[in-house]
Amino acid sequence: xxxxxxxxxxxxxxxxxxxxxxxxxxxxxxxxxxxxxxxxxxxxxxxxxxxxxxxxxxxxxxxxxxxxxxxxxxxxxxxxxxxxxxxxxxxxxxxxxxxxxxxxxxxxxxxxxxxxxxxxxxxxxxxxxxxxxxxxxxxxxxxxxxxxxxxxxxxxxxxxxxxxxxxxxxxxxxxxxxxxxxxxxxxxxxxxxxxxxxxxxxxxxxxxxxxxxxx
Amino acid sequence: xxxxxxxxxxxxxxxxxxxxxxxxxxxxxxxxxxxxxxxxxxxxxxxxxxxxxxxxxxxxxxxxxxxxxxxxxxxxxxxxxxxxxxxxxxxxxxxxxxxxxxxxxxxxxxxxxxxxxxxxxxxxxxxxxxxxxxxxxxxxxxxxxxxxxxxxxxxxxxxxxxxxxxxxxxxxxxxxxxxxxxxxxxxxxxxxxxxxxxxxxxxxxxxxxxxxxxx
Amino acid sequence: xxxxxxxxxxxxxxxxxxxxxxxxxxxxxxxxxxxxxxxxxxxxxxxxxxxxxxxxxxxxxxxxxxxxxxxxxxxxxxxxxxxxxxxxxxxxxxxxxxxxxxxxxxxxxxxxxxxxxxxxxxxxxxxxxxxxxxxxxxxxxxxxxxxxxxxxxxxxxxxxxxxxxxxxxxxxxxxxxxxxxxxxxxxxxxxxxxxxxxxxxxxxxxxxxxxxxxx
Amino acid sequence: xxxxxxxxxxxxxxxxxxxxxxxxxxxxxxxxxxxxxxxxxxxxxxxxxxxxxxxxxxxxxxxxxxxxxxxxxxxxxxxxxxxxxxxxxxxxxxxxxxxxxxxxxxxxxxxxxxxxxxxxxxxxxxxxxxxxxxxxxxxxxxxxxxxxxxxxxxxxxxxxxxxxxxxxxxxxxxxxxxxxxxxxxxxxxxxxxxxxxxxxxxxxxxxxxxxxxxx
DNA sequence: GATGAATGAGGATTCATTCAT
DNA sequence: GATGAATGAATCCTCATTCAT
Numbered sequence: 026x027x028x029x030x031x032x033x034x035x036x037x038x039x040x041x042x043x044x045x046x047x048x049x050x051x052x053x054x055x056x057x058x059x060x061x062x063x064x065x066x067x068x069x070x071x072x073x074x075x076x077x078x079x080x081x082x083x084x085x086x087x088x089x090x091x092x093x094x095x096x097x098x099x100x101x102x103x104x105x106x107x108x109x110x111x112x113x114x115x116x117x118x119x120x121x122x123x124x125x126x127x128x129x130x131x132x133x134x135x136x137x138x139x140x141x142x143x144x145x146x147x148x149x150x151x152x153x154x155x156x157x158x159x160x161x162x163x164x165x166x167x168x169x170x171x172x173x174x175x176x177x178x179x180x181x182x183x184x185x186x187x188x189x190x191x192x193x194x195x196x197x198x199x200x201x202x203x204x205x206x207x208x209x210x211x212x213x214x215x216x217x218x219x220x221x222x223x224x225x226x227x228x229x230x231x232x233x234x235x236x237x238x239x240x
Numbered sequence: 241x242x243x244x245x246x247x248x249x250x251x252x253x254x255x256x257x258x259x260x261x262x263x264x265x266x267x268x269x270x271x272x273x274x275x276x277x278x279x280x281x282x283x284x285x286x287x288x289x290x291x292x293x294x295x296x297x298x299x300x301x302x303x304x305x306x307x308x309x310x311x312x313x314x315x316x317x318x319x320x321x322x323x324x325x326x327x328x329x330x331x332x333x334x335x336x337x338x339x340x341x342x343x344x345x346x347x348x349x350x351x352x353x354x355x356x357x358x359x360x361x362x363x364x365x366x367x368x369x370x371x372x373x374x375x376x377x378x379x380x381x382x383x384x385x386x387x388x389x390x391x392x393x394x395x396x397x398x399x400x401x402x403x404x405x406x407x408x409x410x411x412x413x414x415x416x417x418x419x420x421x422x423x424x425x426x427x428x429x430x431x432x433x434x435x436x437x438x439x440x441x442x443x444x445x446x447x448x449x450x451x452x453x454x455x
Numbered sequence: 456x457x458x459x460x461x462x463x464x465x466x467x468x469x470x471x472x473x474x475x476x477x478x479x480x481x482x483x484x485x486x487x488x489x490x491x492x493x494x495x496x497x498x499x500x501x502x503x504x505x506x507x508x509x510x511x512x513x514x515x516x517x518x519x520x521x522x523x524x525x526x527x528x529x530x531x532x533x534x535x536x537x538x539x540x541x542x543x544x545x546x547x548x549x550x551x552x553x554x555x556x557x558x559x560x561x562x563x564x565x566x567x568x569x570x571x572x573x574x575x576x577x578x579x580x581x582x583x584x585x586x587x588x589x590x591x592x593x594x595x596x597x598x599x600x601x602x603x604x605x606x607x608x609x610x611x612x613x614x615x616x617x618x619x620x621x622x623x624x625x626x627x628x629x630x631x632x633x634x635x636x637x638x639x640x641x642x643x644x645x646x647x648x649x650x651x652x653x654x655x656x657x658x659x660x661x662x663x664x665x666x667x668x669x670x
Numbered sequence: 671x672x673x674x675x676x677x678x679x680x681x682x683x684x685x686x687x688x689x690x691x692x693x694x695x696x697x698x699x700x701x702x703x704x705x706x707x708x709x710x711x712x713x714x715x716x717x718x719x720x721x722x723x724x725x726x727x728x729x730x731x732x733x734x735x736x737x738x739x740x741x742x743x744x745x746x747x748x749x750x751x752x753x754x755x756x757x758x759x760x761x762x763x764x765x766x767x768x769x770x771x772x773x774x775x776x777x778x779x780x781x782x783x784x785x786x787x788x789x790x791x792x793x794x795x796x797x798x799x800x801x802x803x804x805x806x807x808x809x810x811x812x813x814x815x816x817x818x819x820x821x822x823x824x825x826x827x828x829x830x831x832x833x834x835x836x837x838x839x840x841x842x843x844x845x846x847x848x849x850x851x852x853x854x855x856x857x858x859x860x861x862x863x864x865x866x867x868x869x870x871x872x873x874x875x876x877x878x879x880x881x882x883x884x885x
Numbered sequence: 886g887a888t889g890a891a892t893g894a895g896g897a898t899t900c901a902t903t904c905a906t
Numbered sequence: 907g908a909t910g911a912a913t914g915a916a917t918c919c920t921c922a923t924t925c926a927t
Binding site: 582 | 705706707708709710711793794795796797798803804807811812833835836838839841842844845846848849852853855856857860861863867868871872874875876877878879880882
Binding site: 283284285295296299304305 | 899900901902903904
């Protein structure tokens, strides 16, 4: 019996890594097409063409257009947050330095990368996929804001920060990140901005405000 | 019956105002439907039903679905900016007060109103309508940021503000407004935030930072 | 207001009878196509072409291909049975005459007519539409066999029939009808049979058997 | 390992019987799937899975889905008829006994067996495969009816039967067999019938009729 | 021979747009 | 002007068939 098994094992089941690679190619292509057209007007023909596969092949990897979108969305969720949580919180450095690290991460690892594109896509399509909006809120938004709040609380506790606005509204810290994300995809060609400089200016402003002894 | 017909013929040609009213009803219905579904998945059947007209009637007012969207977008552009430009710049008040007035306007006249909905729609569909993004940038974004920059420059010139970040990146001032706009439509049901309080906190932070003598 | 209503009533809502006529044209075309190809391989393109309408028009009358099939099936159910029940049972004639009338009806009003085609279609597709098989069994089969059993019982009660096989298995009476139904669509071109003569022969045989004093 | 490989190479070319066995497995699986879904909606994926082979393997045995269906149909044709012809005609017994033997065969060797399933499938798909209908008519229907006619003629010639309806329409003899075949697959779950008893009742009726001296 | 991933033609369904009334 | 039935192009998805391994 072992012999037979061996004799038949002539198709060495396409390796898992090859499978992953092709799925990734499809996801990459899908991201491009979804970003260009939005979910509803994206054509799977285009995704297939861009991924270099036939239309039907997509269905060997995802069961439907919607599932393709969701797989794409999921692929951009979670990893980044866990990474930055560890990076930032583990360090025993002043809150200001933590914020700097956070912004550097945002600038280099999100804005202008595939991750950023996925966030753009999610923002755009969230209302069509309420469940996904929920997941995204739970996995990314809540945790991201929680991280910011933790940093802010530490800063206050240590006397680095004199005011608590950031504890109450951590959204204020990343708001310019959101502007950068949208600006680059919508208006950059019309009026380029230096995102790095903007984030630095924002950080500078925030630091002045938070450390202001007059408050 | 012939009489009646005749009587109808004598009715003065439907007045321009009636025509405008019907167009407005169609635009209002379209905004609702476009907001719920996005441009691509919005059905003109639904727009017609909501506007209380037949599907064909839409084509008496706009030549196509895309034109409907563009008419809608245009209808929300320009007016507000001109209004706030006059309101804010005309007053000979401190820059801080001007910013306060601006935020109040943003909060009361944009967020939570039809104007805000149009902005949401534009943000979502801008990549499908590059020309519209261009118009929007020229008519709204540029002028809005120009207004902010003018206020900031005045503040600096008058010695009210000691730092120039806002002159260089007026985007930083409205970033929380953008957060509020998106948050309310995407995450408000999951985690409600007090937009007014957030904007106030933002203004407080900015003021501290801008006035900080240590810079 | 009455004036306005009248003024607008310029599209006299396509009459109900026109609507019915077009639906009937679609159903007729669908019957042909379904009979030729079976449900699964029937193309709505063909149905539309044969009905002289565009593909999309079908969907103004039925919501799906399956619904089209079901509408078709329903259209052939019920009416005939009620008719023949009245015709046959109301007459105060010998059981033999009732059977004759039944067979005449079967021959003239079912076999070779649209009704017969629908039965053929149902027989063929019943396993794909179990619910429809159930309806068909309840509305047609049960009632038809019940009618036969009633006739047989009357015949026995009145002393016309001496044996009760038909009471126990009324299916035996219509079995040749089923043969005729299938034969005409499958083998008639290869080996034509005279359906009328066959049914007469069947009736003659049955009468001899049922009246046979030797049993 | 090289040794094992080599050992395999020395294995005598897969025997013809093994080939036949695998073909049979495929045909068996195909019958199940075709019966469940009809030809058009049967998926070769399912056939392969049920046969325990890969999809591609099917094409090593039959050149197409249609050929698979035809091979299946052919496999159920002919054998039975030859068997029953010999069994029935060879015996020098009364015509009534011959009919009894025929019905017993029908009941035990066709209805409720794989043979019966193939007939059901043929009835259902005959209009899609006119050529097959032709073969089936020639190999099964004609011969079966011929057999019946021969029996009937003998019965008449020997004075056993006094009427010739069965000579003219041998279909009348197997009509209840057709009813049984279809009933069991379509309505048995809704209203079970005792097929054996029905066939017996049919035989009894026929005998009374045929022997009836009054005709 | 056997496998099963890949292919792409084919068809159901949707919906913007037209036009006879 | 207003209507809404009709149209048919466009696109998702399925599955028979192929072929590299």
